[in-house]
Amino acid sequence: MLARAGLRVASWPYGLAMRARNRAFERSWKRVHTAAVPVVSVGNLTLGGTGKTPCVEWVARFYRERDLLVAILSRGYGAETGRNDEAMVLEENLPDVPHLQDVDRVKLAETAVEELEAELLVLDDGFQHRRLHRDLDIVLIDATRPPARDYQFPRGTLREPASGLRRAGAVLLTRCDQVLGAEVEAIRAWVTERFPDVPVATTEHRPTELVGCNEANEEVHELVESLGGKPVGGFCGIGNPAAFRHTLESLGACIADFRTFPDHHAYTREDVDDLNRWAASLPPDAIVVTTQKDWVKLRVPALGGRPLRAVRIGLHFRDGEGAFVDVLERVIPAG
Secondary structure (H helix, E strand, O other), rough: OHHHHHHHHHHHHHHHHHHHHHHHHHHHOOOOEEEOOOEEEEEEOOOOOHHHHHHHHHHHHHHHHHHHEEEEOOOOOOOOOOOHHHHHHHHHHOOOEEEEEEEHHHHHHHHHHHOOOOOEEEOOOOOOOOOOOOOOEEEEEEEOOOOHHEEEEOOOEEEOHHHHHHHEEEEEEEOHHHHHHHHHHHHHHHHHHHHOOEEEEEEEEEEEEEEOOOOOOEEEEOHHHHHOOOEEEEEEEEHHHHHHHHHHHHOEEEEEEEEEEEOOOOOOOOHHHHHHHHHHOOOOOOEEEEOOOOOHEEEEEEEEEEEEEEEEEEEEEEHHHHHHHHHHOOOOOOO
16 A cells, blocks of 8 residues: 555656656747658557557558658667667568667658658657657557556556647557457547547457578468467567467467566577477477567577467557548658
């Protein structure tokens, strides 16, 4: 009880600081830099994973399919050196879309336009990054973690008050398949009651294929249905590991064991040795399965004599896709 009260008190100065920071940008006390091309931000209100990477991929592909030169900008959180796991996944799935990472995303925008001739920028995890002007703010809300039942950090996971949604140009509810339909509609009603002009779409993250490699380091692609009825050892280092476990169970996998690591975990040689020992304890016919974010940092064909595969995930709209596309099309440069 005392600990909860302490967190509640600690959240007050944090909330005040975030409100003051936002007010400083809104009243031009802090400078906002405008890029030479349109900027579309994909972000959220909360700490932890809401499924931004599949959405960033969907949005970047949307504009590439309209013959625009697109670049993705991100802070690079979780990368000690080089690119982080999200950048590696996006580069693997979108090889013709460069991904630039740096704390100074204003500088990245200039580099993308001047050196890469980008015609549109997608700002990954940019909702609270106010220094760079954006033409559209897409905000994701994880249906398994509705903001109406959340609190400001450190008491909860909210990065800023939910009133910040007034800056949103569109809201996507993610992981809607993991909660009851009534809960999805309750979240939608909560958003539309407070922000009636913001279109709200519902989505889910659907497995599209299993990826891996063989001993010759050649890519392997398999149907996700191949996990049905198979013993599986799952592991991941992402913001919402329960969502990944749910994905495996939804594919009919029989979870023999499941391990979690911190978000953006950088796997060491000791981790790989430990995973090999763990995998060797699984049933002989088991498959070891992880997320694509974890796979791009490992890239080994097997662990403990069991094949290693990653689930590639794609964003799927349940409803509201048409209105969302309309919002995206409004920022396409004329000509």
